[in-house]
Amino acid sequence: MSTETTVPAPAPNPVIGQRAAVQVLADLIDRHPGLPAAYTIIHEPNQYRQQVDIQMSSDEFELWREALGIQPADVVLHTTLSHTWVAADMTYDGIHMHLTGFTDPLSAAQANAPRELPAVTA
Secondary structure: OOOOOOOOOOOOOOHHHHHHHHHHHHHHHHHOOOOOOOEEEEOOOOOOOOEEEEEEEHHHHHHHHHHHOOOHHHOEEEEOOOOEEEEEEEEEOOEEEEEEEEEOOOOHHHHHOOOOHHHOOO
16 A cells, blocks of 8 residues: 655745735825725736726725825726716826726716817816
8 A cells, every 4th residue: 555645736826926916005004094895806916917896985085095195187087877886097106006996887967078178068
């Protein structure tokens, strides 16, 4: 009779790969402790980038946007028949951050209103 020792194969993408993203999130909390809590997703890192998604209401989004120094012009409005949200992307200490703020669906008039600055009349 022979005995064979089996050793589990190392995880293809160990959790240690998320350390930098977790650290960036911890640093944000330290720098901006008054920001509203948000639904946060730390993505599995891949060969291209590490990413953190932060989701909240649109009112909370504005507080996060200001704290992170994202310019209003860099915010994108997305709308469908059932959902409306604003989003912005940035890199913070080498980690890609995707912020999303959800709001009530737009009315038909709001959804069809011009969104390009030259098309909006003062």
